[in-house]
Amino acid sequence: MAKQKKPKRKPGVCIPWEEKKKELPEISGDEELIKKVWEDIDGLGYVYIWQCLLSF
Amino acid sequence: MEQLYAERLKRYVTAMRNEKPDMIPIRPFVAEFTAKYAGYTCQEVAHDFEKAFVAARKCAADFDWDAVVGNMVYVWTGLTQAIGLKYYGVPGIDIPPDTGFQYIEPPPEKAFMKPDEYDQLIEDPTGFLFNVWLPRVSPDVAAIGEPASYRNNLSFLKGGMAMLSYFNAFGKQNELLRTESGTVSAISGILKAPFDIIADKLRGYLGLVTDVMERPDKVLAACEALMPHLLHVALSGADPDKKVPIGLWMHRGCVPFFSQEHFDKFYWPTLKPIIEEIWAHGHQVLFYAEGDWNAHLNAFAELPEKSIVYHVDKADIFEVHKTIGHKFCISGGIPNWLLSNGTPDEVRDYCKKVIDGVAGDGGYIMDASAIVQDDAKIENIKAMTEFTREYGVY
Numbered sequence: 001m002a003k004q005k006k007p008k009r010k011p012g013v014c015i016p017w018e019e020k021k022k023e024l025p026e027i028s029g030d031e032e033l034i035k036k037v038w039e040d041i042d043g044l045g046y047v048y049i050w051q052c053l054l055s056f
Numbered sequence: 057m058e059q060l061y062a063e064r065l066k067r068y069v070t071a072m073r074n075e076k077p078d079m080i081p082i083r084p085f086v087a088e089f090t091a092k093y094a095g096y097t098c099q100e101v102a103h104d105f106e107k108a109f110v111a112a113r114k115c116a117a118d119f120d121w122d123a124v125v126g127n128m129v130y131v132w133t134g135l136t137q138a139i140g141l142k143y144y145g146v147p148g149i150d151i152p153p154d155t156g157f158q159y160i161e162p163p164p165e166k167a168f169m170k171p172d173e174y175d176q177l178i179e180d181p182t183g184f185l186f187n188v189w190l191p192r193v194s195p196d197v198a199a200i201g202e203p204a205s206y207r208n209n210l211s212f213l214k215g216g217m218a219m220l221s222y223f224n225a226f227g228k229q230n231e232l233l234r235t236e237s238g239t240v241s242a243i244s245g246i247l248k249a250p251f252d253i254i255a256d257k258l259r260g261y262l263g264l265v266t267d268v269m270e271r272p273d274k275v276l277a278a279c280e281a282l283m284p285h286l287l288h289v290a291l292s293g294a295d296p297d298k299k300v301p302i303g304l305w306m307h308r309g310c311v312p313f314f315s316q317e318h319f320d321k322f323y324w325p326t327l328k329p330i331i332e333e334i335w336a337h338g339h340q341v342l343f344y345a346e347g348d349w350n351a352h353l354n355a356f357a358e359l360p361e362k363s364i365v366y367h368v369d370k371a372d373i374f375e376v377h378k379t380i381g382h383k384f385c386i387s388g389g390i391p392n393w394l395l396s397n398g399t400p401d402e403v404r405d406y407c408k409k410v411i412d413g414v415a416g417d418g419g420y421i422m423d424a425s426a427i428v429q430d431d432a433k434i435e436n437i438k439a440m441t442e443f444t445r446e447y448g449v450y
Contacts, residue, residue, distance in 0.1 A: 009180050050285060
């Protein structure tokens with residue numbers, strides 16, 4: 001798999017945190033917490049579409 | 057019950073590692089058969105997954121099976137209806153309530169992906185699925201540029217919540233299988249080959265047949281673009297304990313659906329690295345080789361020892377054993393037509409032939425050739441189970 005070209009949108013990701021962060025005002029709190037929760041829930045969107053394709 | 061579960065898990069895992077357990081494990085992939093046995097219709101187990109779960113647990117409790125899938129009637133048509141998916145024949149709606157659900161492949165001109173859309177898929181598979189594919193497979197979902205609608209919004213809301221509800225219910229189902237009957241959940245996670253999924257859900261078989269001749273570079277690039285995503289999905293659903301395998305459902309990438317040249321060019325180079333990567337993470341893959349894949353056994357033999365469990369459907373199981381049995385566990389090989397039309401004595405004779413031919417050194421799991429539907433006779437499934445228990449002790 002090492003030879004594979006890097007995908008535009010990474011596996012497990014629908015909207016990358018870096019893209020979402022640009023929409024937000026300066027984060028005064030714990031950015032890592034916000035990033036983690038964003039990515040965890042964003043991953044559910046990824047599960048949805050790929051499971052639609054593969055399982056249903 | 058916990059001791060029984062531990063014994064069965066050890067038996068199942070030992071065989072899958074191509075070693076010799078105390079006895080041959082029994083792991084039938086029973087789908088609509090569970091409905092027949094438990095007194096439900098095909099409609100009930102397809103559309104009400106709680107009934108499907110009850111039926112699976114009843115079979116697990118009544119038959120002496122080591123491992124099963126929590127619901128082999130996997131496509132919950134309540135979920136597919138909530139999303140608006142149009143490619144299923146739903147029992148009780150599109151087809152009679154006593155017929156198992158059907159996948160309806162559209163004609164080539166109505167394929168869910170058009171031949172000139174490969175570049176979009178290659179550039180961004182996830183975006184393509186959301187923006188192009190989903191609106192085509194669900195009339196409820198609005199395509200990009202179309203106005204949002206009540207039905208569009210509900211498709212995502214109901215579909216997402218229903219999928220989460222269904223997946224969460226499997227955790228409870230697997231726990232009940234363990235505590236009620238000491239039965240192991242046979243697989244965890246899903247994988248399909250990139251080439252197969254293009255045929256199954258994107259271009260259709262006939263569309264892909266045309267594409268491998270007319271735009272082979274695009275087909276290969278699309279397979280390569282799907283690889284990291286299919287790997288990710290497979291690993292994200294894999295057993296954290298690394299005991300039970302990820303299921304690979306093999307469809308139409310083999311001879312004679314495609315030529316050996318096409319298998320060598322498209323199918324295998326874009327599947328093999330996924331299997332190797334999964335194995336590097338410590339997970340086995342169950343090759344559920346539907347149909348006859350014996351033309352490709354030498355390719356499968358390239359994989360690392362023990363990295364897969366190889367399930368035999370219509371192929372010659374003795375040839376499979378001869379070619380790859382020294383590297384991998386084998387399962388299946390008891391013909392579904394025999395389970396449907398034969399007698400218990402004929403089933404016992406066939407099981408003996410298979411056990412004698414391939415199970416002598418371990419590394420064999422008893423199962424039917426293909427997923428067992430409601431045509432199988434209950435007495436024949438009992439005969440397969442009881443004979444294996446009597447004769448399959450090492």
